[in-house]
Amino acid sequence: TSKVASTSYSISFTSGCNSGDFQIGQHTWSNLWFDQLAAVCAPFASLVVTYNVNSGTGTAPASQSGTVINPGITIANSYTGTRANYVYDGWNTLAAGTGVDYIPGAAINLTSSMTLYAKWNPKVTFDANGATSGVIPDFQTPSSPGGNVTLSSNTGNLAKSSVAFTGWNTNAAGTGTHYAQGAVLAVTTPLTLYAEWTSICTPTSSYSGG
Numbered sequence: 001t002s003k004v005a006s007t008s009y010s011i012s013f014t015s016g017c018n019s020g021d022f023q024i025g026q027h028t029w030s031n032l033w034f035d036q037l038a039a040v041c042a043p044f045a046s047l048v049v050t051y052n053v054n055s056g057t058g059t060a061p062a063s064q065s066g067t068v069i070n071p072g073i074t075i076a077n078s079y080t081g082t083r084a085n086y087v088y089d090g091w092n093t094l095a096a097g098t099g100v101d102y103i104p105g106a107a108i109n110l111t112s113s114m115t116l117y118a119k120w121n122p123k124v125t126f127d128a129n130g131a132t133s134g135v136i137p138d139f140q141t142p143s144s145p146g147g148n149v150t151l152s153s154n155t156g157n158l159a160k161s162s163v164a165f166t167g168w169n170t171n172a173a174g175t176g177t178h179y180a181q182g183a184v185l186a187v188t189t190p191l192t193l194y195a196e197w198t199s200i201c202t203p204t205s206s207y208s209g210g
Contacts, residue, residue, distance in 0.1 A: 092119040136156055
């Protein structure tokens with residue numbers, strides 16, 4: 001009785017991945033003597049968020065990173081810097097503050113690396129300009145740089161002897177740009193508005209004897 005000689009062959013595994021890659025599949029090939037498996041890999045891409053204080057004081061939060069398979073991060077909420085005549089309002093994709101807003105502490109999934117800039121909204125500040133009584137309104141800011149503000153009226157009843165309050169002016173002497181109470185103003189940079197005073201004319205009568 002004849003016997004069939006047995007033939008042995010091997011299967012080997014080859015990794016074509018670089019350090020830091022992750023395996024997304026595998027492929028095989030065969031020849032006369034052995035079969036071989038090989039990994040199919042893709043770069044384990046890192047998505048990085050960096051922070052820029054954008055003319056503010058203090059230190060920017062540390063950079064954060066995610067990956068294409070684990071993209072979730074929490075937007076930094078530790079920044080406490082300030083900027084004169086501006087109000088900090090989170091983070092934005094543009095230094096001008098007119099891009100996409102990101103709220104500190106918000107959970108997001110990264111789709112690409114990006115730089116986030118501190119968003120600074122300009123203040124509109126009011127000056128009593130010599131008023132002898134009353135209280136100036138609180139400062140106002142737009143929701144974004146270049147946005148509109150509806151100017152405060154004389155909510156604190158500012159008053160000054162012998163003159164009437166007639167609105168707000170960009171110049172303390174009243175020779176700048178006049179703004180009425182409740183006027184809508186686009187604010188791109190910090191602005192100080194002064195109480196505008198107008199003299200009260202009191203008519204007088206004179207009589208002569210006849």
